[in-house]
Amino acid sequence: LARGAKDALEDLISNGGMPSMVDSSGFKIGENIVTTPGSVVNRTDVLELIQYRPTTSSVRQVPILIVPPQINKYYFMDLTPERSMVRYAVANGVQVFMISWKNPGPQQRDWDLDRYVTEVIGAMDVVAEITRVERVNLHGTCAGGLTAAATLGHLKEIGDERVASATFLVTGFDLSRPSLVRTVTGEDVLAAAIRRSQRKGVLKGKELAKVFDWLSPDDLVWNYWVNKYLMGNDPAAFDILAWNNDYTNMPAGLHHDYLTIWTDNALMGSDLLTVAGTPIDLARITTDVYVMGASTDHIIPWQSCYNGARRFGGDTTFVRSNSGHIQAQVNPPGNPKASYSIANELPEEPDKWLEGSERVAGTWWDHWLDWLGSRSGRKVRPRSRLGSATHPPLVDAPGTYVLEPAP
Numbered sequence: 001l002a003r004g005a006k007d008a009l010e011d012l013i014s015n016g017g018m019p020s021m022v023d024s025s026g027f028k029i030g031e032n033i034v035t036t037p038g039s040v041v042n043r044t045d046v047l048e049l050i051q052y053r054p055t056t057s058s059v060r061q062v063p064i065l066i067v068p069p070q071i072n073k074y075y076f077m078d079l080t081p082e083r084s085m086v087r088y089a090v091a092n093g094v095q096v097f098m099i100s101w102k103n104p105g106p107q108q109r110d111w112d113l114d115r116y117v118t119e120v121i122g123a124m125d126v127v128a129e130i131t132r133v134e135r136v137n138l139h140g141t142c143a144g145g146l147t148a149a150a151t152l153g154h155l156k157e158i159g160d161e162r163v164a165s166a167t168f169l170v171t172g173f174d175l176s177r178p179s180l181v182r183t184v185t186g187e188d189v190l191a192a193a194i195r196r197s198q199r200k201g202v203l204k205g206k207e208l209a210k211v212f213d214w215l216s217p218d219d220l221v222w223n224y225w226v227n228k229y230l231m232g233n234d235p236a237a238f239d240i241l242a243w244n245n246d247y248t249n250m251p252a253g254l255h256h257d258y259l260t261i262w263t264d265n266a267l268m269g270s271d272l273l274t275v276a277g278t279p280i281d282l283a284r285i286t287t288d289v290y291v292m293g294a295s296t297d298h299i300i301p302w303q304s305c306y307n308g309a310r311r312f313g314g315d316t317t318f319v320r321s322n323s324g325h326i327q328a329q330v331n332p333p334g335n336p337k338a339s340y341s342i343a344n345e346l347p348e349e350p351d352k353w354l355e356g357s358e359r360v361a362g363t364w365w366d367h368w369l370d371w372l373g374s375r376s377g378r379k380v381r382p383r384s385r386l387g388s389a390t391h392p393p394l395v396d397a398p399g400t401y402v403l404e405p406a407p
Contacts, residue, residue: 008229027242030398034398038052038098039393051387053386056382059380065123066139072248074098076243085331088365099123106201113254114275121154130388134162138165148171163287168289240327270283285312292320293320319342320357
């Protein structure tokens with residue numbers, strides 16, 4: 001009880017009264033997490049572009065550009081070496097490029113969806129120049145998936161066919177679906193949230209994390225409250241929770257645009273969203289698409305991902321991984337509990353799809369790599385050096401932006 005009372009006082013002072021979940025002291029970025037070798041090959045005010053060093057004798061010709069969410073740092077995809085999706089993709093001959101977003105402060109309040117889409121397209125230009133190919137595979141996860149979808153829709157409208165394929169992980173396309181988030185956020189709440197971020201210039205990452213914690217209070221609040229304050233136990237050292245505790249802000253402009261997409265359910269209609277001067281309609285996108293939803297996701301229900309998959313106008317593959325929002329993505333081989341479901345058809349009702357799907361033991365990572373490989377061109381010898389004469393390496397991965405605390 002004495003230890004618990006001390007911890008409660010410390011959390012009241014330093015953590016807004018929320019019980020701290022993790023002992024992050026043992027995790028050092030670039031030392032024992034976020035260690036996949038590579039270099040920053042381009043830097044703008046908004047992003048750093050990381051190219052990872054190939055480790056195989058041959059690589060697929062068409063590279064992949066990963067667009068992470070702006071509400072977290074990218075490195076949940078590159079945690080410890082044995083749990084790194086980036087490292088696993090590189091080890092399987094994929095040329096991987098990663099965007100690392102700058103952690104914005106109030107001075108970046110005007111960065112909106114248009115700005116982020118423009119930055120993604122600029123990153124694709126750099127990837128194409130370095131790899132000397134005209135096409136790129138696009139990969140977006142969570143909120144980064146919304147940015148990637150907007151980018152893909154914009155490129156379609158201007159007749160730019162550079163995207164060879166697109167992958168979307170736990171991306172909330174159909175935001176009309178019942179969810180915990182929908183339950184606690186009516187129009188008045190969303191309008192108040194927009195006013196608050198406009199006034200401050202950013203949506204503070206720590207505030208957003210608190211909202212997500214209260215969406216699953218038994219697991220993310222009371223579990224730690226009891227364990228720390230009543231039992232007097234120290235929090236565990238866990239890489240995902242350490243990453244989750246590394247907060248990032250969202251600029252007011254992007255926050256406004258994302259909440260507008262939310263309230264209008266704009267990605268499920270025709271021309272409800274305009275990006276960089278062009279209307280967006282997923283149904284007009286004919287690029288091959290891979291969509292993954294998570295079976296117990298408390299933030300984005302898998303049905304929201306599924307309905308979005310059906311909205312695309314091209315050849316679409318949908319898989320449902322077991323586990324939740326982050327654990328479904330951090331899903332390396334060797335986990336005996338890992339599984340995913342797959343089906344050839346995409347009927348109108350998600351439950352019909354689930355009834356007709358096949359459950360496969362193991363991680364969806366391997367299924368996705370096979371899918372990606374067939375859309376990534378022939379195998380070629382990797383270049384001996386990262387970057388190019390135009391875009392030489394600036395610093396080693398993981399770069400500098402990922403180290404910046406939230407302003």
